[in-house]
Amino acid sequence: MKGSSDFKSAYAEGDGWANVAKHLLMQLSGPALGHRLGILYVTPELSRDLGSILAFLRETTRVPHWVGGAGFGVLGLTADGLAREARGKPAAGVMTMAIDSPAFRIFTFQGRELGRVKGVLAKWAKAEHHPLTALVHADPVNPQTQLLLEGFSAASDGYLVGGLTYSPEKRSADFKGHLADKAAAGGLSGLLLAPGVPLAVGVTQGVVTLGGWHEITEGEGNHILRLDGRPATDVLEEEAGDVQSALGFVHLAVPDAGLDTGAYVVQNLGGIDPVRARLTASFMAEPGLRVRFVRRDTKAAEEDLLRMISDLRRRLGGTPKGVVMISCIARGAALFGGPNREMELAVKALGGCPMVGFLAGGEILRNRLQAHSTVMLAFG
DSSP states (O other): OEEOSSEEEEEEEOSSHHHHHHHHHHHHTSOOTTOOEEEEEEOGGGGGGHHHHHHHHHHHHOOOEEEEEEOSEEEEEOTTOOEEEEOSSOEEEEEEEOOOGGGEEEEEEOSTTHHHHHHHHHHHSOGGGOSEEEEEEEOTTOTTHHHHHHHHHHHHTEEEEEEEOOOOSSOOTTOOOEEESSEEOSSEEEEEEOTTSOEEEEEEOSOEEOSOOEEEEEEETTEEEEETTEEHHHHHHHHHSOHHHHBTTEEEEEEOTTOOSSOEEEEOEEEEETTTTEEEESSOOOTTOEEEEEEOSHHHHHHHHHHHHHHHHHHHTSOOSEEEEEEETTSHHHHHSSTTHHHHHHHHHTTTOOEEEEEESSEEEETEEESSOEEEEEEO
C-alpha cells in the first residue's frame, strides 16, 4: 500500500476479477477508515467485471462513493512502490481518499440534463465554490462527446480533466464501462470537486518548441503555403533542419483558444511537399492563424513530463498527497522507449505519492478532447 492516512493507492494483476480485487484489498490493508471516496480503473480484460469489483471493494473497504471505469490500460503502483503500466492483462488500480462528502459530487451527464445542471449544482455549490474542477470519464462511442464536454463545462462552470474510456468493438446493450457510485454507460460521468479541495491540474503534450510563433499568410484548405510571407517549407527547414526527416517527429502547435498564457495545442503535421513548398495540417489553414513548430521524441517527452510535474509541485507548494494520471494509449513504450517508463519517471518526480490512472483513447482538458498527451489531477 502506498499512501498516508488521507490517501491510499494499490495496483494488482491476477487471473480474474476476484483474485485482482482481493490483492487490491490486501495492499490497502483492509478498511480505509475515514475515506469517503474511491477511484477505480480496470483493463479491458476486467471491463465486464467492473460492477463486481466495485461491490467487493465498497463492502470490504467501507468506502461509500466511487468513480472510475475501464481504460485501454491501467496505471498504478504496486505495494512496494513499483510503477506499472498494464496492457493486455487483467489488472486494476485504485486510490481511496479522505475527502469530506460536502466537498465533492458524483455525476452522470447525457446532455438532456443541460438545462438543470446549474440549478442542481446551485443547491450544493454556493457562490464561493466556483469554479469547480471535474474528473471526467467519457464514453468513446458517443458521437456527441465534444459537444457534451463543452456543454457540461459551461453549465457547471467547471475545469474538466479526464479521458475517453474503453469500449469493446462488439458492444452489447448491457455493457457499462463507467463508475459513478454504480456501473454506468453513455455520455459523461465522474467527480466534481469544490474549490476548497486543494489541487492542481497539469498537462504534458510531450514536445519541445523549435522556434517562435508564425502567421499563416497564405493557405488552401488544410495546406499551409506561406508563413510570415515566406514559403512554409523554408520556415520549417530553418527551424527543424532537413524537412524530409522532420515528418513524424515535428508537429504544428496552435494557440490554446480561451487562454492568454502562451499555452498551445499540438496538432499533426500530416505531410511535407518541398516541390510545392507547402505543409499539410490537421486543421484548416486559415490566413491570420498563428502556428509554431514543435518536436516530439523520447527526450522531448521526458523533459516536458518533468516540467509539468515540477510546475504542479510548485503550485501545490510541495509533494502531492495523491495523483490521478491519464495518458494517451499512443504514448507509453512507443514514446518513452520502454514499458512502465513514463510511470517510473512520474512516480520518482512526484515523490512516490499514491497514484492511479488509465490509458485513454483521447484526453480531456478544460472543455475539449486532445491526443498524445498526459493530464494529471494532483491533490495537495
